[in-house]
Amino acid sequence: MRPPLLDPLFAAATDLPGIGPKVEKLLKGLLGVSERDTRIGDLLFHLPHSIIDRRRQPGIANAPEGAIVTLKVHVDRHQSAPASSRAPYKVLAHDETGEIQLVFFHARRDWLERTIPVGETRYVSGKVEWFNGRAQMVHPDHMVDEDDFATMPLVEPVYPMTAGLSPKTLQKAIGAALTLLPDVPEWLDEAHAAREHWPDFKSALETAHRPDEPGDIAPTAPAICRLAYDEFLASQLALAMVRAHMRTTAGVxxxxxxxxxxxxxxxxxxxxxxxxxxxxxxxxxxxxxxxxxxxxxxxxxxxxxxxxxxxxxxxxxxxxxxxxxxxxxxxxxxxxxxxxxxxxxxxxxxxxxxxxxxxxxxxxxxxxxxxxxxxxxxxxxxxxxxxxxxxxxxxxxxxxxxxxxxxxxxxxxxxxxxxxxxxxxxxxxxxxxxxxxxxxxxxxxxxPDKPAGRQPIETRTVSLDRLSDVVDGLRRALNDGQKVYWVCPLVEESEVLDITAAEERHATLAQVFGNAVSLVHGRMSAAEKDAAMDAFKRGETRILVATTVIEVGVDVSDATIIVIEHAERFGLAQLHQLRGRVGRGERASTCLLLYKGPLGETAKARLAIMRETNDGFLIAEEDLRLRGEGEILGTRQSGMPGFRIAQIEAHAALMETARADARLILANDPELEGPRGKALRLLLYIFGRDEAIRLLRAG
CATH class of the missing domain: 3.40.50.300 (P-loop containing nucleotide triphosphate hydrolases)
Known part of the structure; x- marks a missing residue:
């Protein structure tokens, strides 16, 4: 039985303010928990990737272009656009250094007149832009009076998001979740935690969600390292317990x-x-x-x-x-x-x-x-x-x-x-x-080796500006009896948008190639997917437009061309997986990586590696080396399964320590009965490794 102390973490996220069924559905996708209800603990492990610092208060005249600042202004007048015009609504204000326009599109006049009334003083926070020597702020993030300024967050965490979810809703829910965090006993070796200057579990989560400085949420920050180590320790302890259990149950x-x-x-x-x-x-x-x-x-x-x-x-x-x-x-x-x-x-x-x-x-x-x-x-x-x-x-x-x-x-x-x-x-x-x-x-x-008869795959990179050339090339390939996969891009971790992109590409290719083009994506039923795949296999269709559902294992031996659209959005391991869908038959095969410039350094390096080598093991090592901060390579794409906080490129050394620690724990207390053992049971529940607890005689 799960200890009652942890009940708040396992309560439904819908218990939190602002989270109804619709928002909860969005959270499922964002947090990767599609197979069950979202829990409060899931939100607490969704950490911010950066912060917005609103502490800078330079005055209007000294506000740098494009910087986020907080200004104390006097509201002078409201200037609404004529009803027939599409011009924005403007509010003019000033401080002792200069004047600023606050700009609103699709504004509700009555609401603005109540929120920033003429003649009053307000604090506004947002990005300042300069036009013809005049300052303006489009849709300020915050507009508060002097009383509410005391409660306005001056350092705001920025979270990975999904389409349709508002940052304010997410922040409010996480803020409420933090108040429910229980005080748990320490499960780390105290000397180890002290040597690393790590905070306790609860303080680490609070720091991660309420950082004062960007450094507080860097991968090397004490709070983040502590949480990454906890996650590794839970995983290694569970593996070690399964290993021990397997050794005690005889084989045949x-x-x-x-x-x-x-x-x-x-x-x-x-x-x-x-x-x-x-x-x-x-x-x-x-x-x-x-x-x-x-x-x-x-x-x-x-x-x-x-x-x-x-x-x-x-x-x-x-x-x-x-x-x-x-x-x-x-x-x-x-x-x-x-x-x-x-x-x-x-x-x-x-x-x-x-x-x-x-x-x-x-x-x-x-x-x-x-x-x-x-x-x-x-x-x-x-x-x-x-x-x-x-x-x-x-x-x-x-x-x-x-x-x-x-x-x-x-x-x-x-x-x-x-x-x-x-x-x-x-x-x-x-x-x-x-x-x-x-x-x-x-x-x-x-x-390490490919079966005999496997053809090498030639990989080329082509700018999306040359799309018409690619389509002409496909026309020639189809006349030559070839089959083509066309993989559509990943769109901001949103399955709905992924499918929209695939449907649009399917429609444009169907205008050229008619019924020779079929479509397969993640929201189709198994029967629909099978029908589309079978039609492609039998040659009834010759171009298969797909989201990444074809990433693993789909086998059509006479497919010789794969086009990967917006290749810069994919991780290396995934590009390599997709490329492996061709080159399975007698004919030489081609992989076309379509990209939209200008490319960042990492994307450039990735596409270059894909051109240079077909060796998956080499690619895997490069992938790990390149996977820097800020890459949109969540666990779904990278080879780092099951971890929400730990990042292998930043925390690999912690993994080795956690492995040794787990072995030592089980050598000294195999049933997790001692004070530290009982605390470690909580750790296993918190990180979803509780199946390992069932292996203990004591339950």
Missing amino acids: ARTSNGRLKQKILAALPFQLTPGQVQAIADIEGDLSKPERMLRLVQGDVGAGKTLVGLIAMAHVVEAGSQAAMMAPTELLARQHLRSIEPFCEAAGIKARLLTGKAKPAERREILEGLLSGEIDILVGTHALFQAGIEFHDLALAVVDEQHRFGVHQRLALQSKGRGVDVLVMTATPIPRTLVLTYFGDMEVSQL
């Missing part, structure tokens, strides 16, 4: 003579790469030992991970058991089944697909086949974790794109069988630091 040695593997290899139209041969040997070695396997197979885009997973599954099927293969989306689950089916048939292995969309009769038939042992391999999504799905003898779980599966799912899966071995596959090459972070409990196999 599963041996085979390789008969099914040979049948699969005989059906392959190509040879395995050296990396695949090595990974398979590693896995077979793990499976034949009585300890549980927990292995990560890291392959670059198109390195042949699915085949490695299939041969691992064939090993346990031959040993008389069953295997499950899970993907993060239905689209990918279907695709996995399609790619392994011919080899399963050749080897006499029975594989089925189970998704949330299965009809009741089909679902019943599959569940019976699983329980009787008639089905050897089950492919699906997270739905395979649900209660009611029982295997005859589940021996191996193959999990694709691990960063979408947390510790919680690993544990749920293990309850489905006896000593279940786990093989995790990721197509995102991960720098070593991140492997430690997120896969600290796994052995790692790498697939």
Whole structure:
């Protein structure tokens, strides 16, 4: 049971002032919690990225161009525009140094006359601009009388936002959330915290949301480092507890003579790469030992991970058991089944697909086949974790794109069988630091080489000003029988705007290419997405316009061109993932990165790296090096899954310390029973790692 002390953090965000159902929906997207209700704690971990300093009060005449200032002015007169005119409403005011115009578009006159009445003194704060020697302030951020000036925030935090949400609403809600923060006991080693000059947890959050200086929210600031360390410690402690638990639950040695593997290899139209041969040997070695396997197979885009997973599954099927293969989306689950089916048939292995969309009769038939042992391999999504799905003898779980599966799912899966071995596959090459972070409990196999016959991909950068040339090029490519992906840009973390951008691009291309253009985006149903993908696969459509839903795993071997629009908005790892959708067939392939100039230094460097190399591991290291502050690379795009506060480029050293700390904690107090142990249980709940607490005998 979660301790009642933490109830305020887990209360619904709708309990806060100004947050109704509509705002809560926007917050879900902003805070990345689409699968549950937004909690007060989610808001507290949404930290500001900068501050607005309103303490500068230079007087009108001395206000610098474009600077945010606060001015004490006397209101002289209101000047409304004629009803027929589109000119703005103006309020003229002065102080002892000079005069200023306050400018309002679409103004409500009655409201302005009440807020800044003629003859009164008001404090106004906002950006000053100079025109023809005259100062003006368009839509001041604050307009208050002398009494309210005492409560006006002179240092204001600036938060990452989403379309439709007002900064004032968010600030008000976070301010209210801070008043509910409970006093929690200290879970850090006191000597360590004192040495680092770190504040306690509550003070750290208060400083982060109410900074006095920009330095208070820098990644290296004591308050931010403290919170980043807490987040790392929760993650490392949970991983260490899962690792300890897996060691105490016995595995099963599963041996085979390789008969099914040979049948699969005989059906392959190509040879395995050296990396695949090595990974398979590693896995077979793990499976034949009585300890549980927990292995990560890291392959670059198109390195042949699915085949490695299939041969691992064939090993346990031959040993008389069953295997499950899970993907993060239905689209990918279907695709996995399609790619392994011919080899399963050749080897006499029975594989089925189970998704949330299965009809009741089909679902019943599959569940019976699983329980009787008639089905050897089950492919699906997270739905395979649900209660009611029982295997005859589940021996191996193959999990694709691990960063979408947390510790919680690993544990749920293990309850489905006896000593279940786990093989995790990721197509995102991960720098070593991140492997430690997120896969600290796994052995790692790498697939550095591409399968034979894979074509190199030529990458070019083209300015969006030359869009008509690109469309002409596509016309020639289509006449030559080629297929094209067109990926639309990310728009300010707003899925709605992403889709609008994709729909507009689809409409403009359809004017040129007619019915040859189809569209796929995140808001479509699974059936609609599948229909669009199948039409593209079969060649009924030849250009597929998509949002980033095609980022992972979609496989159309005869697609030879990918156009990525506004490539400067994407992270390196994501550009590399997208590029890997082509180059899968016989023909040479092209990736066109369309950008809108002028480019910043980081965007320039990113596009240059994409032109220079196809090596995903090299790109992953560069991505980490380049990912500086202020990049719009939230956790969804970067390789830093599951962290709200910690930033790997700033806090990598803290991760190593947290790892060592977690091991020491469990060595001294494996059940977390001591005073520090009990405080650490709170830490695990606060950072959503409470599934690990269930592993403790004491609850």
